[in-house]
Amino acid sequence: MFSKILIANRGEIACRVIKTARRMGIKTVAVYSDADARAPFVKMADESVRLGPAPASESYLKAELIIDACKATGAEAVHPGYGFLSERTSFAEALAANGIAFIGPPANAIAAMGDKIESKKLAMQAGVNVVPGFVGEIEDTELAVRISNEIGYPVMMKASAGGGGKGMRLAYTEKDVREGFESVKREGLNSFGDDRVFIEKFILDPRHIEIQILGDQQGNILYLNERECSIQRRHQKVVEEAPSPFVTPAMRKAMGEQCVALARAVAYYSAGTVELIVSGADPTGESFYFLEMNTRLQVEHPVTEAITGIDLVEQMIRVAAGEALPFTQDDIKIDGWSIENRVYAEDPYRGFLPSTGRLTRYRPPVKGWTDDGAENGRRGVAGVRVDDGVYEGGEVSMFYDPMIAKLVTWGRTRDEAADRQVAALDAFEIEGLGHNVDFVSAIMQHPRFRSGELTTGFIAEEYPDGFHGAPLDEQLTGDLAAIAALIATAHEVRAGQVDGQLGGPLTLRHEHVVRLDGGVEHRVRFNIDRVSVDGGREEQLDCDYIPGQRLIEARIGDRTRIVKVARDKANWKLTTRGAQHRAIVLPPHVAELARHMIEKVPPDLSKFLLAPMPGLLTRLDVQVGEKVEAGQPIAVMEAMKMENILRAEKTGTVKATPASAGDSMAVDQVIVEFE
Template sequence: MFNKILVANRGEIACRVFRTAKRMGLRTVAVYSDADARSPHVLMADEAVRLGPAPAAESYLKPELILLAARETGADCIHPGYGFLSERESFARACTEAGIAFVGPPPNAIAAMGDKIEAKKLARAAGVNVVPGFLGEIDDTEHAVRIAGDIGYPVMMKASAGGGGKGMRLAWSEADVREGFEATKREGLASFGDDRVFIEKFIESPRHIEIQLLGDQHGTVLYLGERECSIQRRHQKVVEEAPSPFVTPEMRRAMGEQAVALAKAVGYYSAGTVELIVSGADTTGKGFYFLEMNTRLQVEHPVTEAITGLDLVEQMIRVAAGERLAFGQDDVALNGWAIENRVYAEDPYRGFLPSTGRLVRYAPPEAESHQSPSRLREGLGVGTPVASPADGLSSPPPTPPASGRGEGYVRVDDGVREGGEVSIFYDPMIAKLVTWAPTREAAADLQVAALDAFEIEGVGNNIDFLSALMQHPRFRAGELTTGFIAEEYPDGFAGAPAAPGLVRTLAAV
């Protein structure tokens, strides 16, 4: 096992990794930019190294500075978190060449899945369902028009190296292709340095469902169930849950087995996620198609931890150290329901305008755990409740524990504190609010109560919007698509109507 871990990231994910590392007995190293000099992740680590100025391009995105910090502090492994350098093949390779373990997949797997066109070809060869489309080189707009016509409208045009909702355009007709093809190329070149575009069939009533994978360096790859991430705004996830209210056990097995086949085809190990687009109109259970593979830890990994009882960060560290997975596919059981809401510094009443500034007041709801401790201990199976020795906290196990907290729990993953600043330089996410309960309805009820108790002042935030989503009849019914927000709030968010009883009570007061 390693002695010292450096986290090449900031904010809540750095804090998240440090909690597990400390519980495992590892010493920790933080890196920071000038904007983050007093951030919680810096204070939490045993050591901290300044990288440079606030812009990420001059600090967190400089591999040579990260590696220098690792050498100076004696760190023998680096966890990249998500974003920044987490899916950069050259960084993973540089870590290996420097004799420092990269807590993630091998460089060749990152490269194979990093190019969307090549990834789809690999997926098809591995027997994974792929959306009908054209994956070759597209010469020009006329060629694009012919391809779209052959596939059949509607189609989606996507930048090959795209991500995060950038470089994507939906075309319902030939006119849309003529108008959007060159624009998609330009956006791909500007954002990713790659102007290649592919075209595929647009799946109507689409649901975004992803399979969490975990593999070791000895050939074992397991799937840990699915997450539903259909509620998105401009292709950015807002709400995630596990399991999905749409997926049947048979469908879960089929998706999981195909995801495992793809991972094995590229020699994958560590944690990773295969993203799928699923037709909500398909009742056969076969209408799911490969979108892409994220070769890193996902933002929404806590919901999988909540229903499996696994600490994915611990598993990543153990895999990087060469250990075998201590359990098999049959040991993975999904228990209860978990929902995650991303609390952002943005104003939903003003078109979700980003908000920056000082957190004059920051008081998250009382959380019973900041992370799910691993349930894998000698003599214990997956899903067995084990308290975390690091801080005396334990996230509720999937089965009701003796402590009586079987009715649910709240988890808050954050990397901010009262008096801190939400900077213009980084992602505006303030915290991830996670609830677990035996049923989906109970987990949603816990979200509403926790959001009501969440206090933020000084910056705009989306707490009201998230609460409205949790109480929306369509969400409660599980009738989700990736167009949920656009369909239910076409004119933007203006607040949820108060119940008549509440209005009467307030009037009386």
């Protein structure tokens, strides 16, 4: 076994590898960029080596610097995590040339699976299902019909040079092909100057399902069940779970055996994942097709660990050291259900724009996960596990991936795992930047998610107009009104106890009017430790709220509510169950007068192009005096490794350009002013 390993990565995955190595008695070396000098993973490791400046191209992606760090510290092996150099054949080869073990698959397997065309050829040779299709010259409609009949309907006819939705036609029958083929050719020629068309099977209600593979250098290869990763946004996974609510035991066996055959075809060992696309419209479960193989550890590996009890990082290390797997396929079971949500630094209320900045408050629902056995380790504490690599006071940098943490829950059933997600997300405190906690909580509660009817189009279909918070039901509305009134009353009581200025202590035997989100008013009345809302029945209220608390747990009747509390001028901001709510609490006589107040109109900002997020202004495409049309690109901002094109909202003339290309922008900073 190795005595010291180097982790060629950063953030939560570096922390994750260090924890397992520490439990195994292996010393660790962290490598870091200037942006990560004070990051938790650097402090956790036994040794650390600086690589270079913040950009990954000058630090984490420089293989020669990592090899130098291995030599300087005596590290015998490198775990690459995921991303960066994890699937770079040249890196694995360079390590081998320097006598350093690569904690991952053999270089030839990385190369074979990294080539999309080559990997599909290998998959076909190994007997793995691939998406049926025909890529080549299709001379006329008759050939198109013959090909479509062979593939099986529905099929998608696509212009070879197409894009942007042009030159595409879906055909459910032979008649559709006869009517549409020539049309697709014409669209391709008119739009792209190329009338070539290819045809492939159209997967109805596509689901993204992947099989976890694990092999050793002795030739043993196993599949560790499946993960469902269908809920995605812009092809980026958001929610993952194991097992899949769609996959049957027979389907699991068929998928797993095909994926093992593919791995065996390239003499694969270590952890890897075969990604498949599955037709949710096929009740037989037989319509699954190979997409690609990821020759590394996946972000979502904790859900597999939770249901199998196997530490994948430990097995990767042992396999790299030459050990055989200590279990067989018959030993791989499914115990319960696990769900992972990726907590990102992005603002779902503002179109999921990236959000960088300092974490002024960071309190996860549990303090990471311990290393002492399956229940408290791979499943977390009371079924909740947080994998993270950030800290309160630290900064989420624009140079790297926007993921803050991975929240993993385990339950005996899928609903129990989802319920634990909602409760844990309610208790997840993040301040200082935008985040998607409300959004993933809303998904966990969504009836379609609970039913298991998932496709890769879930987010686009269920949130076509963007995210505006999870809906309130009548019971939660009443509970929030009661909690808001309790908070306001506690502050009044405290004020009354300050030097007796308000006539001495107040009691809870009085009434408040609560207006939630500027809408309907609710009358809340307290009677010692009982509460009634809008004249309804009294219920027991238990909540030890102290003014200044930011997270409270209230018990109302038989219901428990975990609510994040913040003061916003005269309002209270209450965040729970996937939404933020603003409450104003008034005595009844003040509420009566407040109804006659003139509503304050927000200022008109339509004359300004504002930076929607912190980032770098990489391009400014207009000048003073220039006329612009609605929808015209005005500027380009870069944040979190993504470029964002900013467009004019309406026709106008540029009056001023306070910002210039190369400027670092704060959120809502003026880029362009229009006349």
